[in-house]
Amino acid sequence: MIAKKDLEHIAWLSRLELSEEDMEKYTPRLNSVLDYFGELDEVDTEGVEPTYHVLPINNVFREDEINAPAKSLTQEEALSNAPKKQDGFFKAPRMM
Amino acid sequence: MYENPDGVMIGLEVHVQLNKLKTKVFCGCTTDYHNDPPNSHVCPVCLGLPGALPVINKKAVEAAIKVGLALNCKVEEHTQFYRKNYYYPDLPKGFQITQYDFPISSGGYIVIEGEDGEHRVGITRAHMEEDPGRLVHEGTIDKSKYTLIDYNRSGMALLEVVSDPDMRSPKEARRYLDKLRNILEYLDVFDGNLEGALRVDANISIMGGQRAEIKNISSHKGAERALLYEIVRQKNVLRRGGVVVLETRHFDEAREITLSMRSKEEAHDYRYFPEPDLVPLKISGWAPAIKETLPELPDARRMRFVEQYGIKDDQAKSLTGELVWANYFEDFLKAYKDEYKEKLDPKLAVAWIEVLKGELNYRDLTVDAFKKEDMLSILELLVSKKITEDGAVDIIRTLLDKGGSPDEIVAEKGLLKVEGDIVSTAVEEAIKENPQAVADYKAGKEKALNSLVGAVMKKTKGRADARAAREVLLGKLG
Numbered sequence: 001m002i003a004k005k006d007l008e009h010i011a012w013l014s015r016l017e018l019s020e021e022d023m024e025k026y027t028p029r030l031n032s033v034l035d036y037f038g039e040l041d042e043v044d045t046e047g048v049e050p051t052y053h054v055l056p057i058n059n060v061f062r063e064d065e066i067n068a069p070a071k072s073l074t075q076e077e078a079l080s081n082a083p084k085k086q087d088g089f090f091k092a093p094r095m096m
Numbered sequence: 097m098y099e100n101p102d103g104v105m106i107g108l109e110v111h112v113q114l115n116k117l118k119t120k121v122f123c124g125c126t127t128d129y130h131n132d133p134p135n136s137h138v139c140p141v142c143l144g145l146p147g148a149l150p151v152i153n154k155k156a157v158e159a160a161i162k163v164g165l166a167l168n169c170k171v172e173e174h175t176q177f178y179r180k181n182y183y184y185p186d187l188p189k190g191f192q193i194t195q196y197d198f199p200i201s202s203g204g205y206i207v208i209e210g211e212d213g214e215h216r217v218g219i220t221r222a223h224m225e226e227d228p229g230r231l232v233h234e235g236t237i238d239k240s241k242y243t244l245i246d247y248n249r250s251g252m253a254l255l256e257v258v259s260d261p262d263m264r265s266p267k268e269a270r271r272y273l274d275k276l277r278n279i280l281e282y283l284d285v286f287d288g289n290l291e292g293a294l295r296v297d298a299n300i301s302i303m304g305g306q307r308a309e310i311k312n313i314s315s316h317k318g319a320e321r322a323l324l325y326e327i328v329r330q331k332n333v334l335r336r337g338g339v340v341v342l343e344t345r346h347f348d349e350a351r352e353i354t355l356s357m358r359s360k361e362e363a364h365d366y367r368y369f370p371e372p373d374l375v376p377l378k379i380s381g382w383a384p385a386i387k388e389t390l391p392e393l394p395d396a397r398r399m400r401f402v403e404q405y406g407i408k409d410d411q412a413k414s415l416t417g418e419l420v421w422a423n424y425f426e427d428f429l430k431a432y433k434d435e436y437k438e439k440l441d442p443k444l445a446v447a448w449i450e451v452l453k454g455e456l457n458y459r460d461l462t463v464d465a466f467k468k469e470d471m472l473s474i475l476e477l478l479v480s481k482k483i484t485e486d487g488a489v490d491i492i493r494t495l496l497d498k499g500g501s502p503d504e505i506v507a508e509k510g511l512l513k514v515e516g517d518i519v520s521t522a523v524e525e526a527i528k529e530n531p532q533a534v535a536d537y538k539a540g541k542e543k544a545l546n547s548l549v550g551a552v553m554k555k556t557k558g559r560a561d562a563r564a565a566r567e568v569l570l571g572k573l574g
Contacts, residue, residue, distance in 0.1 A: 062154065
């Protein structure tokens with residue numbers, strides 16, 4: 001069961017600010033999602049190898065070559081979507 | 097047996113940048129960004145733009161295996177990547193691609209010179225991950241309003257080498273770092289001189305308390321200082337009846353203190369899950385072939401130096417402790433001309449290499465500042481008895497400070513050793529001019545002889561061989 005304080009914690013981890021109202025609304029919704037997934041616990045997985053990846057492939061590599069497979073961007077391109085920039089840097093609020 | 101009275105336990109997490117690769121770990125951006133403007137070597141993958149897909153650099157995997165093997169680790173049969181989720185501007189996609197329960201190698205060790213002789217430090221694991229971007233704070237970290245971010249570093253291949261908590265003093269921690277760096281240099285996977293090449297987090301606890309994790313350590317000396325500070329801090333807390341709590345602390349390099357980071361980030365909750373964009377690796381089969389390519393490592397080379405060249409163990413340790421000097425020594429021996437092979441023995445070479453090293457360190461210069469041929473000429477002058485040891489030192493210093501060639505300096509300064517008549521004359525004059533010293537010596541004051549030798553050296557401007565001058569003096573004083 002997810003309590004309100006768990007939701008607060010999850011929201012904080014994702015840097016989301018939730019209002020009291022949002023909290024009231026999301027707590028039961030998240031619980032119903034969890035309940036739904038909880039049904040999976042009923043499947044007997046005894047002796048079944050865990051699946052870490054859905055593709056039946058291993059060992060996909062790239063060679064150590066510059067601009068392969070794709071080219072680097074220019075500084076201008078890199079910063080073109082940044083809401084704030086300064087002297088070629090991305091600019092963000094200070095975080096501790 | 098080292099007692100470890102405070103029950104100090106130190107474990108280190110060392111982030112090693114595999115900066116000898118040409119490209120980053122998951123994209124084709126160059127690793128050669130150190131002198132370039134910010135955000136000039138980035139792409140959708142290392143900027144974490146939506147839809148970008150990482151593909152792993154094969155050479156990075158090979159380098160990781162190489163390091164694992166050199167640290168006596170087992171290369172795992174199955175290895176895979178995870179997303180470590182956290183929101184911080186150094187990684188714009190909101191997670192770091194790293195490893196978790198299937199690291200590429202684990203269960204190794206490094207042998208260091210411990211408090212009580214050889215000491216083995218276990219390597220828990222060495223895992224691969226991507227480097228985050230570089231943050232620049234305006235002013236200090238606790239005062240600045242903004243964070244500026246350069247993602248050129250983002251996506252560099254990192255190897256995180258995690259040790260067991262086997263170190264019992266800050267000194268051992270420093271030795272461990274020196275040794276690890278030494279091994280990495282021999283493996284040619286890493287250039288330790290580049291900024292940010294090696295970064296350290298330290299975990300330390302003392303008896304009766306929990307551990308503190310210290311972040312932001314950027315040098316070996318810094319690690320030792322931070323740990324020394326931390327031991328004192330933790331002891332003081334306990335002595336006042338307090339509790340040493342589990343926490344993360346930030347090392348303030350300028351003030352040489354650690355500060356509590358006191359933030360909710362403490363509650364690490366990274367929600368690791370397998371990285372769906374990278375398939376697992378099954379590469380343990382590469383290990384035998386890579387093992388064949390491992391170079392001779394520092395300890396093996398040290399033992400060979402002692403055996404092959406008959407030099408002392410601490411000399412061999414000092415030479416092999418830095419790859420460039422180990423190579424210098426062996427290249428130097430190879431460069432001996434045949435006619436000098438017999439006279440120039442390795443022991444002499446090592447002694448003079450140590451002198452050179454001292455002179456370079458004093459001037460903050462590297463080995464490149466001194467030509468090997470010059471060193472060779474100096475030793476040849478020395479073994480053919482044309483100059484004195486003092487003269488040799490003089491030439492080394494002059495070459496470093498003013499340049500030129502050994503022969504020129506010898507001619508200019510008149511360093512050619514004087515013998516026979518000139519020494520004899522100087523001795524006679526010295527005896528004549530220092531009657532008191534002669535009387536003292538004859539009265540049994542052995543030390544008076546030294547002042548007479550000094551007088552001879554002064555008269556010959558240091559070009560006489562002190563030992564020869566002493567013998568001539570003894571002869572004349574009868």
